[in-house]
Amino acid sequence: MLDAICRMDKLSQTVYSVFQFQRLDEAEIERLRQHLYCPACAGKAYFRKASKDGKAACFGSRYHQLDCREFKPSASRQREEQDASEVNQLIVDSDALRIDFSKHASSHSTKAKTAATATGNRVSEPAAPMPQTAHSPITPPVKESTPTPSEASIPTPDKRIAREGLEKLLHSLLRGSELASSDLWVYTDDKYRWRAKNLFVNFSQASPTDNGAPRMYWGTISHTDKAMLWLNPADCKDVGIPIDGFKEELQQRFAIEHRRDLEGAGIILFGKCFWNKEKTRKIIQLWNRDISRMQISLAEEG
Structure with missing residues (x-):
């Protein structure tokens, strides 16, 4: 534009x-x-x-109306629309959803490997997705308290439990899927489950939770600070996401070279929200600084 x-x-x-x-x-x-x-x-x-x-x-803009004269259909836009459609169907067909944090984003893996090869850095191969029927225990966070949602249960084998990675879930939310308002049970590990409408929170609706209970926060990035140590979500002036503790790892995983690469990008992360000391800014901290629990979808040019 x-x-x-x-x-x-x-x-x-x-x-x-x-x-x-x-x-x-x-x-x-x-x-x-x-x-x-x-x-x-x-x-x-x-x-x-x-x-x-x-x-x-x-x-x-990631939010053009389909009949907008500024809207330029693209392969990535079509993929996002398809992801939204598939997630809506998943909500209808499934009893629950298990988030597969080990499933890497297909749209960034090749680019990240290419960038790393050019700079002489080695990128680890993505971990193989867990089998559809497996429910392997996840090691609890070391530096964070264990999530304590009131809705906790161990899934039963006869339930239709879908498994999906963060990339498709983020795309679906950005394209208006029903996930954020759904009653679907969503498992973040083998033990804890949440109603989707209570788990997925847009940055503009973020607020500190009782006992630091985590949520899946999502939206788009407006910009970063000059040192690229903080991400500033769009649609809200009082929310910040610190990335200083894992900046280089994040840049490598999502092939981010410049600040501008993050402007307009979609993002989802599992983390906790709390006030700063002055209670003037809400901070959303990635759970245990584990970037496998964060997904960034870079915006196209123009």
Whole structure:
């Protein structure tokens, strides 16, 4: 997109071309970028800065209406729509869902390996997905307390328990599947289960939980800080995701080279939400800093 609407409130809005917007000073860009929308369909938009390797600054959106003139169908968009359809069918056909955190994202594995080869780094092969009938115990987190949902039970063999990785679940949520409002039981390991509507929480609805109980938080990334130590979700100004403890591992896994790669990206993570000391900002911390419990889906250019 070459233009975007900046709407600070219902009464005032400004149309910026990408050339005008990128000329604003850094502080003004950071202030306005959470309020960008597609000028044609009003879908939430993001801004990407120009990169050092020659990529131009641009506006983009993951939320175009299908009939929007700015919408450019792509293979990744079609895959996301298909994932949403399949998850909706899964909700109908299954008694429960087991999240397979060992299932790596197919869309990033090849790219990550290529990037690592170019830099001389070695990327471990993805762990083989667990068999459909297996329920292997998961080692409990070392640095976190054990999740304590009120809804806990051991799955019974006769139940139809589907198994799916984070990539498809994230895509389905971004494309409006019914997962976040479903009563489907979702297992995060062999022991703990949650109603999907209580487990999946959009960043804009995030709030600290009792006893630090974890949730699956999801949405899109607006931008990062200059040092790329924090991820700032879109649609909310008071939420931050610290990544300083596993930044390099995250960059390698998702083939992230620059800050701009994360602008507009979809993200889902299993973590806990709590206030900072001043109670001015909510922090969502990845559970045990285990990046297998985080999925990032990079946005396309434009």
